[in-house]
Amino acid sequence: MNTYPSTIDTRLRPLTAWRAVRALRDDPEDTRQIFVIFRALRGKSGYRLFARFADSANGRRILAERRSLLAALSDHDYLSALPAGSVGRTYLRFMQEEKLSADGLVMASGSDEPTLDPDIMLFRNRMRDAHDLTHILTGYGRDPLGELCLLAFMNRHVRNPGQLLIIAMAWKRMSGEARKAVWEAYCNGGKARWLVDQDYEAFLARPLDVVRRELAIRAPHRYEALAS
Template sequence: MQNLIADKEDTEQVFHIIESLNGRSFEKNFHAFAESEEGKALLAKREYLPPMLDDHDWIRALPKGTVGHAYVDFMEREGLTAQGLVDESEKFRGAVRDFDDDYYWFGNRLRDTHDLFHVLSGYGRDALGEASLLAFTYGQNPGLGVIFISYMGCRQIMKSVPKEARIMDCFREGKRNGAAASRIVREDIIALLHEPLDAARARLNIAKPVAYLHALDVCAEKGLVAHQIGLDPNQVQVAA
């Protein structure tokens, strides 16, 4: 956790923490997925998402305002690829329990939809956005590792921002929004990319992240831009 706090881009640490703390949560989430009608259909198809998600040409051909357009804009703006997250997880795969093929496929699907969760939920890639998104993810697919990272991340962020930002409200809101929304991992992801973003959020019952946006506004009023939230105050140059 200290390594992750020191560098939020050190994604490999996330896999170590989740494996250490999640216990039987992964198996429980898999069985809930596999017993749903949507899960059964997706398991029968067993699509592998990264190549399709990294082929931005076909996604760019979709109408503007779609989930797909928002996803590609997000990934290109942040300099991300779906394969990049695959590469990070593969560094850790040697320590993972000997899961069968269906478990591996489900684990890959959880991993490969992470950045789509950002787009649909409205949480950014700043430290607070990542911590809040993990709380949202816990609401969708419970696991002690995920919620531990989220909670500790928010506690760390509290040290560097005004109290008025109410950081723990973001933590609670993420959990609440994730639990209230339809399970994104059960969606036909390629079909979802074709939907208008606002319509998809409404259909999936994904609420606006009001507390998170409030925290960003409070920090901006104090001269902190999003990527500076969570940094040691000595590392931050406050805008005039």
């Protein structure tokens, strides 16, 4: 039977999530609302996710080393010196083309429980900081369909109901082909290796195509057909 530290808020807040959904619908660029939705609906799924991470070999090592993925992704000198086609160089180009910064999600995410266990805080920060890197690994862009596909893909890994709510919110307005692309992403996510405990720092210097193959990440054919 799972027990949850008293500092973990596992209550579901559907009204908070619904207000955030309406705000996001009015302003799709208001990224902060996505984090509000995730927090409002994560319930016990977030702690179960952390428990699985902390029980894995990579997770234990990352926690013991007090890793900061944000620091690695913010080191542009290191990333720019990596080989062409590597995960890190591709990530850096993506961030520059989209005019993003690794700490942009820190500001968008807002505050969380300030008294969390340090290990849980490190894990949550790592999940947040990995978002743009998962765009690179999965091949989904930052266009609206790409973001929905990434949510569908990652739902197979993190199981946050908020991801499905955001997809459902957009479903009626999507074309049949767009829906097929989202479904393909959901299926591809289920076939890939679990991404949550991966050693992202070690991936940065390695060829992107090799990393995708090792992680069993399939090409997003339906999304690519619509995005081209």
